[in-house]
Amino acid sequence: MRLAGIDIGTNSTRLLLAEVEGERVAAVKTDLITTRLGQGINGGSLLPEAMERTLLALEQFLEQIHVFGAKGIITAATSAVRDAVNKEEFLQRVKQRTGLQVLVLSGMEEAAASYRGVLSGLSGCSESTLVLDVGGGSTEMIWPEKQGIQYVSCPVGAVRMTEGGHSPGQITAMLADTLQRIREQAAKDLSLVAVGGTATSLAAMSLQLEQYQPELVHGSYLPLAEIERLYAVLAAAGPQGRKKIKGLQPQRADIILAGVKIIEIVLQGLNLPGLRVSEADILHGLVIKLARSLSE
Structure with a gap:
């Protein structure tokens, strides 16, 4: 099953297009754009220019997903978004511009996904x-x-x-x-x-x-x-x-x-x-x- 995953991180936004069978993941296409969504992270808010960089990256990734095809997309955000006081504004902007529904991972959910990923591939x-x-x-x-x-x-x-x-x-x-x-x-x-x-x-x-x-x-x-x-x-x-x-x-x-x-x-x-x-x-x-x- 060909699937796409997008990780909206604090420093970069990343794409994985892969064939997934059970616990086996075979990468078809990967990409990374340094979006620095967490710029000014200690101030507590996502900055407009950082959100815009991330939105542009998501739009680029959707074009690639369309070319390669995927039966499903999962988009997740981590520390920068979950800690931001204006995270709802960001999530709404993502939905409006791209149609993507972003899953905001808790620290524990982020850890669990990382652990599952390592076990699947190493x-x-x-x-x-x-x-x-x-x-x-x-x-x-x-x-x-x-x-x-x-x-x-x-x-x-x-x-x-x-x-x-x-x-x-x-x-x-x-x-x-x-x-x-x-x-x-x-x-x-x-x-x-x-x-x-x-x-x-x-x-x-x-x-x-x-x-x-x-x-x-x-x-x-x-x-x-x-x-x-x-x-x-x-x-x-x-x-x-x-x-x-x-x-x-x-x-x-x-x-x-x-x-x-x-x-x-x-x-x-x-x-x-x-x-x-x-x-x-x-x-x-x-x-x-x-x-x-x-x-x-």
């Missing part, structure tokens, strides 16, 4: 796998316990931390309670899988990719020492120099330091030696959710 995940999703506005951590899957959503994201001018010490403090809970409750042989633009950018930079190659990024392993090295390179390069680093989208250059620092803090806080990167993420989880609903 082999070797086990009962001791923790999924880390660093977004623009929030970070989700998902791990299994005896009682079932546990989800935590923290208001710590690459855009939010950058715009708020948060120091590494402040980010550490904001994540401390969650990391303590995981240390106490999760499996002792915990392994980490990371999804999202920060994680895939780290892999692309480590691989020195001139052009992004998802097949090389997916499943790649990054030791903590390599992540720390890349953070030092990014910090030394400065805002303009970062735009020239192989593997890093220039549009992400201003927020990448905060995103990498979040990942670093999580690995250090859980005493883990490194992580695997997954291309399968929330979008895969969303189209699986849609396929289930259409099959009922």
